[in-house]
Amino acid sequence: MLATAIIVFREVLEAALIIGIVLAATRGVVKRSAWVSAGVVAGLTGAALVALFADVISAAVAGAGQEVFNASILFFAVIMLGWHNVWMGRHGRELAQQMNAMGQAVKEGERPMHMLAVVVGIAVLREGSEVVLFLYGIATAQQDQAGQMLAGGVLGLLSGAAVGLMMYLGLLRISSKYLFRVTSWLITLLAAGMAAQAAGFLVQADLLPAIVPTVWNTSEILSQNSVPGRLLQTLIGYTDHPTGIQLLFYVVTLVSIAWLMRLYGGAPTRKTACVA
Amino acid sequence: MNSKYLGVIMAMLSATAAYPLQAKDLPVFNLSVKDGHFSPVQVEVPAGEKFKLVVKNEGSGTEEFESSDLNREKLITPGASVVIIIGPLKAGSYGFYGEFHPQTARGQIIAK
Numbered sequence: 001m002l003a004t005a006i007i008v009f010r011e012v013l014e015a016a017l018i019i020g021i022v023l024a025a026t027r028g029v030v031k032r033s034a035w036v037s038a039g040v041v042a043g044l045t046g047a048a049l050v051a052l053f054a055d056v057i058s059a060a061v062a063g064a065g066q067e068v069f070n071a072s073i074l075f076f077a078v079i080m081l082g083w084h085n086v087w088m089g090r091h092g093r094e095l096a097q098q099m100n101a102m103g104q105a106v107k108e109g110e111r112p113m114h115m116l117a118v119v120v121g122i123a124v125l126r127e128g129s130e131v132v133l134f135l136y137g138i139a140t141a142q143q144d145q146a147g148q149m150l151a152g153g154v155l156g157l158l159s160g161a162a163v164g165l166m167m168y169l170g171l172l173r174i175s176s177k178y179l180f181r182v183t184s185w186l187i188t189l190l191a192a193g194m195a196a197q198a199a200g201f202l203v204q205a206d207l208l209p210a211i212v213p214t215v216w217n218t219s220e221i222l223s224q225n226s227v228p229g230r231l232l233q234t235l236i237g238y239t240d241h242p243t244g245i246q247l248l249f250y251v252v253t254l255v256s257i258a259w260l261m262r263l264y265g266g267a268p269t270r271k272t273a274c275v276a
Numbered sequence: 277m278n279s280k281y282l283g284v285i286m287a288m289l290s291a292t293a294a295y296p297l298q299a300k301d302l303p304v305f306n307l308s309v310k311d312g313h314f315s316p317v318q319v320e321v322p323a324g325e326k327f328k329l330v331v332k333n334e335g336s337g338t339e340e341f342e343s344s345d346l347n348r349e350k351l352i353t354p355g356a357s358v359v360i361i362i363g364p365l366k367a368g369s370y371g372f373y374g375e376f377h378p379q380t381a382r383g384q385i386i387a388k
Contacts, residue, residue: 007375007378054353055356064359066350067350137336137339137376138337204349206361213366219345225344239347241347
């Protein structure tokens with residue numbers, strides 16, 4: 001039961017952290033719960049579909065369908081996150097001012113919600129499809145223990161969701177003066193980590209060269225399979241032994257988003273300073 | 277999900293599908309997994325050479341081949357085989373495990 005709980009927990013954790021950040025990033029935005037819920041529901045539906053067609057996806061693109069599919073949805077999430085950040089950089093000042101001045105929800109907030117709902121959907125889709133396949137395997141393979149395993153699954157689901165909730169509540173403690181800055185950095189790091197993960201999948205599919213097989217190896221110090229390692233992996237894209245191309249994708253994504261935010265949104269630091 | 281986004285995903289997928297996959301003749305090594313146990317538990321491969329690892333799931337539940345040493349993870353549905361391209365590896369031993377049976381499903385790739 002505990003093994004099941006840990007496996008489900010690790011999968012749920014990633015989605016829960018992303019949802020927590022998205023919720024914090026959209027504090028005070030009108031209809032955000034509707035968008036986030038839509039993302040979760042779409043993600044769950046997608047997860048069931050992906051699990052159902054796992055065979056087909058896996059066999060596609062000369063056997064590299066799984067990697068190509070994962071990399072595609074990750075890159076898509078990276079674009080959505082980057083776009084959201086640039087948009088928020090542009091309108092963040094007005095949003096923050098209105099929030100401060102009137103403590104009221106902001107109508108303009110609807111636009112980036114499209115993108116964040118998609119990001120939530122993608123996070124749930126990726127992690128959810130693995131959970132579905134795993135639990136389905138248990139249901140068919142070990143009927144005698146199915147009840148216990150199910151209990152473990154529920155325990156994992158709840159504890160993963162609890163960590164996401166803690167993340168969200170922790171972010172809410174940050175004064176709204178800094179919240180935009182903090183969440184836009186979190187989202188930038190999240191996007192960079194996803195880009196690196198996507199590059200990893202394309203290396204696995206032999207579509208990209210690794211360039212350097214192992215840039216560093218810190219698996220002895222902090223394994224990416226441990227719970228803290230997994231947390232950091234989701235939040236900042238920590239990998240205990242990245243390949244050269246993963247590092248390259250990480251840095252390029254980080255720099256590109258930061259640069260686009262400066263170019264199109266003005267420096268977010270100065271804007272926040274204005275509000276203060 | 278908005279159909280516009282779905283369209284973009286499909287476009288990206290087909291763009292990647294059009295990319296010519298290198299059909300190089302790599303040496304093939306076979307591995308099977310059945311209900312939480314790999315067989316063989318050790319796979320010996322040549323060091324400094326790229327190779328294909330074909331993993332067949334003979335069990336009744338889904339398994340995920342995972343190796344942090346090798347930076348690989350791939351789901352294998354029951355009855356299916358997947359191809360994982362690995363290497364070139366430096367001489368040494370690289371652990372792998374089945375994510376869904378982490379206690380029992382463990383093995384190593386030995387590069388010589």
